[in-house]
Amino acid sequence: MTEKQERILIVDDEEAIRRLLHQKLSSEGYQCQKAGNADQALDELKSSPIALVILDIKMPGKSGIELLPEIKANHPDTAVIMATATTDTSTAIQCMKEGAYDYITKPFNLDEVVLSVDRALEKRRLELENRDYQQHLEQKVASRTKQLRRALEKIRGASLDTIFRLSRAAEYKDEDTGTHIKRMSHYAAAVARKMGLNEETVEIILYAAPMHDVGKIGIPDHILLKPGKLDPDEWQIMKQHTVIGAKILEGSEAEFIELAKVIALSHHEKWDGSGYPKGLRGSKIPLSGRITAIADVFDALTSKRPYKEPFSLEKSFDIIKESRGSHFDPKVVEAFFAVEDEILSIREKYKDEHESLLVRMASPVGS
Ligand SMILES: [Fe+2]
Incomplete structure (x- = not known):
C-alpha cells in the first residue's frame, strides 16, 4: 500500500458506516476524515483541503441533497460521491446531474467503493490539470498579447516620431x-x-x-x-x-x-x-x-x-x-x-x- 495524498471526508449519520468506509479507504492509503452530519462536514471542509467527499443522501438535519450544492459552490475543487440506499437511485442520479461525480449504494460492496473513489479522484485530477493548463494558457496569451501591444505601440510611436522629424527636416x-x-x-x-x-x-x-x-x-x-x-x-x-x-x-x-x-x-x-x-x-x-x-x-x-x-x-x-x-x-x-x-x-x-x-x-x- 502506498500513502496517497488525497484527503477523503466520509459524511454519514451512521457511525458503523463511517467506520467501515474509513477502515477500507485508509487501508487503500487514503487519508480519511469523518463527519456525522452536514455541519461537521462543513467544518471539516473549511479546516483542510478535501479532495473527495462521500456524502450520505439521507441524514437527519441537513441532508446530503441539500449539502451538495453548498459544497459545489464553496469548494468547487472537491469531488463528491453520493451514498444511497438501493431503493433511492433516482435521487442519486439527480445528484449527479447537479455535480456529484458518482454514487454508491448501500449495503456497500467495498471493492466497488474503492473503484468509484479511484475513478472520481482520477477524473478530478484530470479536470484540475486541464483547468490549470487553460489558466496557464490564458495567462500566457494575455501576457504575450500585452507584450505585442506594447511593441506595436512603440513601433507606432517611433514611426510617428520619425515622420515628424523627417518632415521637419524638409520644413527646415x-x-x-x-x-x-x-x-x-x-x-x-x-x-x-x-x-x-x-x-x-x-x-x-x-x-x-x-x-x-x-x-x-x-x-x-x-x-x-x-x-x-x-x-x-x-x-x-x-x-x-x-x-x-x-x-x-x-x-x-x-x-x-x-x-x-x-x-x-x-x-x-x-x-x-x-x-x-x-x-x-x-x-x-x-x-x-x-x-x-x-x-x-x-x-x-x-x-x-x-x-x-x-x-x-x-x-x-x-x-x-x-x-x-x-x-x-x-x-x-x-x-x-x-x-x-x-x-x-x-x-x-x-x-x-x-x-x-x-x-x-x-x-x-x-x-
Ligand atoms: Fe505645400
Missing part, C-alpha cells in the same frame, strides 16, 4: 517650425474623424499629413529662401514641391506613405479648380487632400509669418468661411467648424516653440 529648408506639422496633422485627423472616416483611416491621415510638404527638399534654396516675391518662372518651380513630394513618396507598400503621396500631390488643389498642380475641381480632389488643405491653411493663418503677424482667430475663421466653396470643400469646412473646440485645444497643445518662419508661397496662406 524654409525655416518653418516643427510645431506647424504637428498642429496641422492633428487638425487634419480631427476633421477626418468628424467627417465619419473610421479610426484606422484617421490614424493613417495623422501619420501621412506631416509629409505634405516633403517635396520642398527638392526646391533650390535660391527660390525657396528668396526674399521678396517669386517671378513667374520661380513660382512654377515652387509649385513643383507637390509633384516632387509625390515622387519621393510613391511606390511604398505602407498605406500611410501611399496616402502621404496623395496628400503631397493634392494639398494645394482648390475646390473651384484654381489650385495646383493639376487644377482638379471638387470631389476629383482626393478627400485627404481637401482635409489637409484646410488644416494647413488654418495653421498658416494663425501663425506668424515674416510678412505678417498671426491673424486673430476670428479673422482666420472668417477667411476659412469665406473660402468655403472656392478654396475649400464646403463639407470639410462644415466638419472643421463642428470640431472647433478640438482645433483650439490642439493649437494650444502644440504652441510654437519659436517663431522663425519664412514661407515662400505666392499663395497668401499655406505652403
Whole structure:
C-alpha cells in the first residue's frame, strides 16, 4: 500500500458506516476524515483541503441533497460521491446531474467503493490539470498579447516620431517650425474623424499629413529662401514641391506613405479648380487632400509669418468661411467648424516653440 495524498471526508449519520468506509479507504492509503452530519462536514471542509467527499443522501438535519450544492459552490475543487440506499437511485442520479461525480449504494460492496473513489479522484485530477493548463494558457496569451501591444505601440510611436522629424527636416529648408506639422496633422485627423472616416483611416491621415510638404527638399534654396516675391518662372518651380513630394513618396507598400503621396500631390488643389498642380475641381480632389488643405491653411493663418503677424482667430475663421466653396470643400469646412473646440485645444497643445518662419508661397496662406 502506498500513502496517497488525497484527503477523503466520509459524511454519514451512521457511525458503523463511517467506520467501515474509513477502515477500507485508509487501508487503500487514503487519508480519511469523518463527519456525522452536514455541519461537521462543513467544518471539516473549511479546516483542510478535501479532495473527495462521500456524502450520505439521507441524514437527519441537513441532508446530503441539500449539502451538495453548498459544497459545489464553496469548494468547487472537491469531488463528491453520493451514498444511497438501493431503493433511492433516482435521487442519486439527480445528484449527479447537479455535480456529484458518482454514487454508491448501500449495503456497500467495498471493492466497488474503492473503484468509484479511484475513478472520481482520477477524473478530478484530470479536470484540475486541464483547468490549470487553460489558466496557464490564458495567462500566457494575455501576457504575450500585452507584450505585442506594447511593441506595436512603440513601433507606432517611433514611426510617428520619425515622420515628424523627417518632415521637419524638409520644413527646415524654409525655416518653418516643427510645431506647424504637428498642429496641422492633428487638425487634419480631427476633421477626418468628424467627417465619419473610421479610426484606422484617421490614424493613417495623422501619420501621412506631416509629409505634405516633403517635396520642398527638392526646391533650390535660391527660390525657396528668396526674399521678396517669386517671378513667374520661380513660382512654377515652387509649385513643383507637390509633384516632387509625390515622387519621393510613391511606390511604398505602407498605406500611410501611399496616402502621404496623395496628400503631397493634392494639398494645394482648390475646390473651384484654381489650385495646383493639376487644377482638379471638387470631389476629383482626393478627400485627404481637401482635409489637409484646410488644416494647413488654418495653421498658416494663425501663425506668424515674416510678412505678417498671426491673424486673430476670428479673422482666420472668417477667411476659412469665406473660402468655403472656392478654396475649400464646403463639407470639410462644415466638419472643421463642428470640431472647433478640438482645433483650439490642439493649437494650444502644440504652441510654437519659436517663431522663425519664412514661407515662400505666392499663395497668401499655406505652403
Ligand atoms: Fe505645400
